[in-house]
Amino acid sequence: MDRLLPAPRTPVGYRRDGRPISPILGADPTDPSNQLLPPGPNTDPAAPPAQLPDQETLNRLLAREKQQGERAAVRKLVEQLGFTKTDDLTAFVQAQRDAQAAQLSEVERREQAAAAATTAAEQREARAILRERAAVRRAALVALGATGDDLKDAELLLVVEEDADEDAVAEAAAALQQRRPELFTAATTDPAPPAAPGGSPAGGPPPRGANVPKPGHQGEEMARRRGYVTT
Structure with missing residues (x-):
């Protein structure tokens, strides 16, 4: 049908x-x-x-x-990559990312340490240069007779370039001595010893002929002791 x-x-x-x-x-x-x-x-x-x-x-x-x-x-x-489920693949990818992040952190830490060491070395070098310049200026002022508080004042008044050499510092110190001679009053030579009461310097050798006896003095003295000479 x-x-x-x-x-x-x-x-x-x-x-x-x-x-x-x-x-x-x-x-x-x-x-x-x-x-x-x-x-x-x-x-x-x-x-x-x-x-x-x-x-x-x-x-x-x-x-x-x-x-x-x-x-x-x-x-x-996931099966082609050798995993049984997607959670395993996710864990593997996350582990790789964590390893890369840790590696980058270690590199950044080393770079920061190197940068800090470089900065510290530059600062030490700069301080050494400043000390050397200050020593050069102080030596130039001391050579002209500045000592004590006068030396400190002279250092403040000495005007030179930051990178000036020793010759330029010496010229600036000489110019300062001309303007402010009261800061350079130290004597460059030893002072003479005080004079003795007799007029000769204390501690000096006796003058020549001071204790030399006259000719015939001994015979005259012997005759006086024996009574031959009464005066």
């Missing part, structure tokens, strides 16, 4: 995405292929037409199939 065709507006089935399958209009009911078709839903002509899915439902179905396809692709990639 031939199967009657469904109503023209009654779907004969549904696709995987939910879209209805409508019957082909104008088909021959005596076609042998009709015997092979499985009975579809709502074949009763009196049954109401099926409700078509709205756009939101279609979008949700499409999104679900897309997510299923993405998960399948990820699962295949």
